[in-house]
Amino acid sequence: MNEQTTPSGLPNSDGLYRVSLTYTAFADAEFGLPEGKTWHDVESYGVKWSTIYITFKDGTQHEDTLYFDIAVDNLDTKRPTSISIEQIDDNYDVVAVLSEQG
Numbered sequence: 001m002n003e004q005t006t007p008s009g010l011p012n013s014d015g016l017y018r019v020s021l022t023y024t025a026f027a028d029a030e031f032g033l034p035e036g037k038t039w040h041d042v043e044s045y046g047v048k049w050s051t052i053y054i055t056f057k058d059g060t061q062h063e064d065t066l067y068f069d070i071a072v073d074n075l076d077t078k079r080p081t082s083i084s085i086e087q088i089d090d091n092y093d094v095v096a097v098l099s100e101q102g
Helices: none
Strands: 016-022 042-048 051-056 061-065 082-088 094-101
Touching: none
Parallel strands: none
Antiparallel strands: 016 082, 042 051, 051 061, 082 094
16 A cells, blocks of 8 residues: 655555635725715726726726735634645645535
């Protein structure tokens, strides 16, 4: 039997396994609107990377850089959004996905 060792040093004769987790992070940042505009003037908005893009009902557009600090404390590691148990080979490549939740 080909006995392998897990990264934690535990022997594992059945192969190596990995758990892949997805978490939700929390971040907030302040931004402003151009003078004379309020949130009631907004038609649509979106966020990509660290920029908020706003389109107003009159067709004008505004973008603002968001400055936020995503700290580990803002990461909810108690409840993963999704969990996947995978069997991996000696190169840590996925051989099979054994179970998925979320």
